[in-house]
Amino acid sequence: LETMHRNVFLRIHTIRHRILISVQQILYYCFWDVIEPLWQKMIVLMKEAKTVDELTKIHMHHLDQMFQQCGLTAAKLPRTIVELLKRANKFTGTVHKLISSKSPLSRFTGSSLGQNTVSGRLLAEMNRDSAADIDSQLAYLKSALDKLDQLDKYWMDQLKIVLGALNHYARKFEESFLNLAVRLDCNRRDTAY
Numbered sequence: 001l002e003t004m005h006r007n008v009f010l011r012i013h014t015i016r017h018r019i020l021i022s023v024q025q026i027l028y029y030c031f032w033d034v035i036e037p038l039w040q041k042m043i044v045l046m047k048e049a050k051t052v053d054e055l056t057k058i059h060m061h062h063l064d065q066m067f068q069q070c071g072l073t074a075a076k077l078p079r080t081i082v083e084l085l086k087r088a089n090k091f092t093g094t095v096h097k098l099i100s101s102k103s104p105l106s107r108f109t110g111s112s113l114g115q116n117t118v119s120g121r122l123l124a125e126m127n128r129d130s131a132a133d134i135d136s137q138l139a140y141l142k143s144a145l146d147k148l149d150q151l152d153k154y155w156m157d158q159l160k161i162v163l164g165a166l167n168h169y170a171r172k173f174e175e176s177f178l179n180l181a182v183r184l185d186c187n188r189r190d191t192a193y
Contacts, residue, residue, distance in 0.1 A: 004141040011148045012095055019088045019155060022184055026081065029180040034069040038062055069176055074169050080162045087158050091151050098144050159184060 042062040049055045071077040163181055170177035 004138060004145075008098075008141055008144050008148070011145060011152075012098070015091060015148060015152050015155065016095070018152075019091060022159065023085070023088065025180065025183040029183070030070050033176060033179055035066060038066050038069070069174055071166075071169060071174070071177065074165070074173065077162075077165045077169055080158070080165045084155075084158045084162050087151075087155050091155065094147060094151055098147070 039062075042058060045058045046055060049058055067073050071081070163185055166177045166181040166184070170181060
């Protein structure tokens with residue numbers, strides 16, 4: 001039972017970490033690979049501008065470049081990234097349900113027992129449980145692992161779609177998408193538990 005609890009929590013944290021890294025890579029790409037360099041370039045150009053029309057033209061060019069390099073002008077890319085983020089949200093909702101106060105896992109997420117470690121709390125709870133309760137907990141943990149495996153597959157499938165879209169747009173429009181594709185692909189390949 002303790003091993004099953006650890007497996008569930010390990011799987012939750014592994015998937016959560018993978019999702020977090022992917023979202024961080026997308027944000028890093030948008031802010032530091034696209035927006036910040038374009039912003040610095042725009043500031044330099046604005047200092048050289050002499051008329052309001054020149055400022056407007058510089059600003060419009062900046063926005064066009066930013067939208068294009070962030071992938072917002074591509075037809076498929078924004079939708080695939082939004083779907084990826086929806087799947088991340090679905091994962092967090094499912095994990096919340098798994099460890100909510102009505103869940104058998106909730107006993108092992110708080111510190112109400114006074115033990116300092118998760119394993120100490122698990123052992124203390126295991127000693128109090130009856131055999132029938134242990135069987136129901138094992139069934140619950142197995143179903144939780146199945147749900148987590150399904151969500152992990154769901155996430156990875158969408159990540160592959162995003163990578164395909166990034167590679168497509170990198171070949172046709174914006175080579176800088178390759179930077180993001182490589183970062184996300186490295187994250188996708190580090191999936192062994």
